[in-house]
Amino acid sequence: MKRIGYARVSTDEQNLDLQIQALERDGCDRVFTDSGISGSLVSRPGLDRALAALAPGDKLVVWRLDRLGRSLVHLVQLLDDLGRRDVRFKSLCEHIDTSSSGGRLVFHMMAALAEFERTLISERTRAGMAAARAQGKHVGRRPSLDREQCLQALGYLDAGRSPAWTARHFGVTERTLLRLVGRIERNGQEGIVAAQARRA
Numbered sequence: 001m002k003r004i005g006y007a008r009v010s011t012d013e014q015n016l017d018l019q020i021q022a023l024e025r026d027g028c029d030r031v032f033t034d035s036g037i038s039g040s041l042v043s044r045p046g047l048d049r050a051l052a053a054l055a056p057g058d059k060l061v062v063w064r065l066d067r068l069g070r071s072l073v074h075l076v077q078l079l080d081d082l083g084r085r086d087v088r089f090k091s092l093c094e095h096i097d098t099s100s101s102g103g104r105l106v107f108h109m110m111a112a113l114a115e116f117e118r119t120l121i122s123e124r125t126r127a128g129m130a131a132a133r134a135q136g137k138h139v140g141r142r143p144s145l146d147r148e149q150c151l152q153a154l155g156y157l158d159a160g161r162s163p164a165w166t167a168r169h170f171g172v173t174e175r176t177l178l179r180l181v182g183r184i185e186r187n188g189q190e191g192i193v194a195a196q197a198r199r200a
Contacts, residue, residue, distance in 0.1 A: 001059065002055070003028045004030055004031075004032065004050050004053050004054055004060050004061065005020070005024070005028035005031035005032070005050075005061045006033070006047055006060060006067065006068065007019035007020050007023060007032075007062070007063060007067060008035075008044070008068075009035050009036070010036065014035075016033050019067065022063050022092055023061055030053065032046040032049050034046035034047060040070045042069075042074060054087045055087075056085060056086035058088070059089065061089075061091075062090070062091050063091075063092050064093040064094065068091075072110065075110065076107075076110050089103075090103075145172060145177070145180050149170060150180050150184040153166050153169075153177060153180075154185070163177060
């Protein structure tokens, strides 16, 4: 069983020595490092090499959890991936070791918190979109053509221009053009029907 250490500092001015010494005292066979790289990045050269060096039965050791990643969701995903590969994990400062029952309990608590965080983000996003819609704001990707351009396109089509020519003129695909123009036509028909109903 190999013990692979990973150390990281977020700026070039910071020193890796403290982390490396702690990892070596813990018996790490090799220590991979990243210097001047943010923990918010999922892929980092040193971390990628450390993960590639791990085999089933090995253990990844870090000085502190935040050296591995800043996001709780990312940390849980990474530790879950290690677990599926039959790789153990240890954090020296937090005394987390997934080869022990206590360490596994802490990991499961982290996973529950990460799921809670994901749910909160999702709920906030949905609430924000609902509030924007209620205020009449557009939510989601902007349409390729605005209403004025769709009406222009309808004019070209009515004048005998082909859908292919009209789509090229506006820089969209023929399918997109017909979909957007069709929507304008449907809305127009619905408006006429509603007006006739009001007059009746």
